[in-house]
Amino acid sequence: MKISQHFRIEPTKEQESKLFHTLYLCRKFYNYSLEQRIKSYQETGKGLSYKKQQNMLPQYKEENLEYKAVQSQILQDVLRRLYGAYKKFFAKEAGYPHFKDKYHYYSITLPQCTAKRNFKKEGYVYIPYIGDLKMIVHRDFDPNTVKTINIKYHAGKWYANLSIEIPEGKTENITKYVGLDKGVKVIGATSDGKIFENPKWIQNAERRLKRLQRQLSKKKKGSKNREKQKKRLQKLHEKVANQRKDYLHKISYRLTEKYDAIFVEDLQVKNMTKNHKLAKSIANVGWGMLDTFLEYKSLKKGKLFKKINPAYTTQKCSRCGKIVEKDLSVRIHKCECGLEIDRDINAAINILHEGLRQLAV
Ligand SMILES: [Zn+2]
Incomplete structure (x- = not known):
């Protein structure tokens, strides 16, 4: 079972500007990828799958050098979001995917994190290319159980939302x-x-x-x-x-x-x-x-x-x-x-x- 825990983070001025820049690049990439999907459909009558877009990612990074400063996993997550938006659209749960302005793109996700890498410094969460972000740890958590990290900007503050895997115990011997x-x-x-x-x-x-x-x-x-x-x-x-x-x-x-x-x-x-x-x-x-x-x-x-x-x-x-x-x-x-x-x-x-x-x- 997965639960999520939220912590405030306090980036330095420099880290904050890097975070904003990363958000900008992710949003730009999201919009580009959406455009690619639309184009492909218009030209060939077929859309693009997540897999196909993921395979195009290395080339995109090579052609757009500024993306060197964004971890590939984070960009893969951008594609996954787009895939999710289409899935919802096809399931008639949402309208056609939108191009995003900066008010509608405010978080990045590291889909596969490890305690060794992302929580090696106590009281901090490490994001590649951005650095160790100071985290207000108001409650204990076990870094080994963290599966994904989502960094979010909301109402002038930054948050780290950790998705944590909890093993399910067995329900037996109910006496009390x-x-x-x-x-x-x-x-x-x-x-x-x-x-x-x-x-x-x-x-x-x-x-x-x-x-x-x-x-x-x-x-x-x-x-x-x-x-x-x-x-x-x-x-x-x-x-x-x-x-x-x-x-x-x-x-x-x-x-x-x-x-x-x-x-x-x-x-x-x-x-x-x-x-x-x-x-x-x-x-x-x-x-x-x-x-x-x-x-x-x-x-x-x-x-x-x-x-x-x-x-x-x-x-x-x-x-x-x-x-x-x-x-x-x-x-x-x-x-x-x-x-x-x-x-x-x-x-x-x-x-x-x-x-x-x-x-x-
Ligand atoms: Zn009675």
Whole structure:
């Protein structure tokens, strides 16, 4: 299974200009190759295959000396992108491939990288002809598992997106299982009665975010102060997002260590069924991210991760099955049968039951 991890990189001024130049050359090559395909079709009634274009690459490099400074693999990837664009077009998933302007060509990909070559210097990623780029490694990764490196320019910043191969473990011996209900007020609750609160520091940061946002709306448009305030807000946004991410990593780590099988609600269905007014967009992002983390950590450790249909999980009594209507302000599930528990825990137990039922089928 492949996952991708994103890291900020901080090229020097010189490296940055080389990166921009490489982007320019790749784009030019993309447009040239597209033109070749069109020409070939017009002249012979036949298009050009990826293979044919790849075979033409050495000659192109010889005739266009500036391309000496771009690794051939990167150019092969350019051709692969073009091939992909045609494939989508033929599958009626996209329109005819476009010529690209600089706003639509902002990344390069090294399709075959090695730890020995591209990560030999710790804290850096090496790109041929550009050099060792400083990487902000906010999370551990094993360079040996990296398959491809994508260097991307976005909103004034550079990123390295690493595609990482994770071996799939075996799903067997399921003896410990858990249901997880993802919440709005709290991050989630488990069928074992554990509640993952929104940590205080996240709450505080969110309050600060709101305050900065309010201040921003009062600043004059186009003023220097407004720009300054915008930058501060962006910075804090990024910080909060990273903190939240780390926290979700911790939760997913703990759950996948402790249990053999984890059941959660299917997010897409959940979004449609739950009252959406209260579900802040922040919580939404968290839900999806937590699922992603749980899924790949489970795969890696040979655990089972399964999404189930969330119908009635909140309203149904997890002991007797009776439907107990309650709106979002009611935090306790209280049923005639005598069961009185936290609403999220009740939901988590229902999720577990449904998961086990599906597993047995
Ligand atoms: Zn009941």
